[in-house]
Amino acid sequence: MGKTLKIGIIGSGGIARAHVSAYRKLSFVEIVAVADVIPGKAAQFVEAEQLVGAAAYDGHEKLLAQELDGVSICTPNVSHHVTTVDALRAGKQVLLEKPMSVTFQEALEMTQTARETGNMLTLGFQPRYDPNMKLLQDIVQSGRLGKVYYAETGGGRRRGMPGGTFISKKLAGAGAMADIGCYSLDMALNAMGYPRPITVSAFTSNHFGRNPLYHREADKFEVEDFGSAMVRFENDLVLQFKISWAMHMDTLGATMFLGTDAGLKVTPAGSGPWSGVWDGAVGSMTLFHDEYGGHTQTAIPLVEHKLNLFDEKVRDFAEAVRDGRPAPIPGEQILIQQAIIDGVLRSAEARREVSIELP
Structure with missing residues (x-):
């Protein structure tokens, strides 16, 4: 033993x-x-x-x-x-x-x-332990998509704002970007082998968190409840990153990877006002490609599992x-997404594109 x-x-x-x-x-x-x-x-x-x-x-x-x-x-x-x-x-x-x-x-x-x-x-x-997240990584890294030149990730809750320590700038550092955005970033960056970011241009807001109609702690709300960013990487790749704790919309769209040979669209599982973000499971995966001179699409069969x-x-x-x-x-990987979130917050405050410096 x-x-x-x-x-x-x-x-x-x-x-x-x-x-x-x-x-x-x-x-x-x-x-x-x-x-x-x-x-x-x-x-x-x-x-x-x-x-x-x-x-x-x-x-x-x-x-x-x-x-x-x-x-x-x-x-x-x-x-x-x-x-x-x-x-x-x-x-x-x-x-x-x-x-x-x-x-x-x-x-x-x-x-x-x-x-x-x-x-x-x-x-x-x-979420990395979902077999479908591993399947997603395998597809992107297999070369089936060709060169991936654009990716889009994020997600949005119709209404799903936490309170307490989550909304304190001093205690949390950031809001939706760090709380649920980190899952979205990890999914996309891990699938693409964690490329090295060089610049980011971003916008953030907290129109819902600061409004007592939508949040019971509006007077204590100090972080962002929405953010959008364009991140540029060293290998001539760009990532559109968007996240929301609250919005008047059903979805901010699917995660997608555009490649020179094919594209991959991924949707999150779940329904309801707190769903629509990547802290859960995969809902569907679809491959868009050309065969015999025509446009076609293939539904990727999802792996059924009962893993916690x-x-x-x-x-x-x-x-x-x-x-x-x-x-x-490893921390070395997640350091990259921390650099991106840091760049998002700096860019939003400065209202301009900023550089990301990694050692």
């Missing part, structure tokens, strides 16, 4: 409960510690989740002093940077919830710390720690 992994959880909000549920399904994992910055909250969480024998700490520093194989970081965005850097320097392997950080410079330091320490930093993008994508994300991290594998979704 192999070694039992000792896991700690930093942050004891709603997303931490999902991590506990996923870890409990792994026979080789034991949750031994929970920390939260709010005094007493970690202890309440340990009791509520019946984590027998788990220690509770007010703050992550004491937790990181324990003998642990890895940690799940489930804190508000503003705490991602310090807890991740501290955990990596304490010799822990890290599974970090999205988005990576509040600023690009924070994400850069986190990535550099992982490299310097040799410890794992993996990001929690569970969140559980698969946690399982992959735990097995990577156990088996000594590299980070399943």
Whole structure:
């Protein structure tokens, strides 16, 4: 029988409960510690989740002093940077919830710390574990589309604005762009091999979040609820990125990849005011191409599955720690999308195109 992994959880909000549920399904994992910055909250969480024998700490520093194989970081965005850097320097392997950080410079330091320490930093993008997302990546990278010169991604909720820490500039850093836009970016960028961005021209607004007719915390709403950007990459590729927490429209359209030999159209699954974005599953995939001198289109059969994508994300991290594998979704990749989101916010504020500088 192999070694039992000792896991700690930093942050004891709603997303931490999902991590506990996923870890409990792994026979080789034991949750031994929970920390939260709010005094007493970690202890309440340990009791509520019946984590027998788990220690509770007010703050992550004491937790990181324990003998642990890895940690799940489930804190508000503003705490991602310090807890991740501290955990990596304490010799822990890290599974970090999205988005990576509040600023690009924070994400850069986190990535550099992982490299310097040799410890794992993996990001929690569970849609990647949908077999249809892997199929999408296979199609784009197979060469079937020819040279991909234009892509479009994003999505929009008819009405789906969160509150609390999500709408605070200080705590979240960004709004819809970081909250659900990061999923859209990861889907498109991962399919295309994470190309290197060079410029971005963007617009953002918060007409709905700041209106008490649409949001109960309108007076506290500090981030964007809508954004649109044109991103230019080194390999003569452009990406149209658009995202919305709220709008008077049913959809912002499908994700698409235009290639010199074929095009691919992808729609999200689900329905209702909170659907239409890429934090869920694939609804359909269609290939547009020419055959025998005529236009045609082919519906790509979707892979049927009953996987719990969140559980698969946690399982992959735990097995990577156990088996000594590299980070399943490495920080170096997500650093690129953090640079894009940073560029979007800078461009929107400056009302002009800005450069993206990557080390």
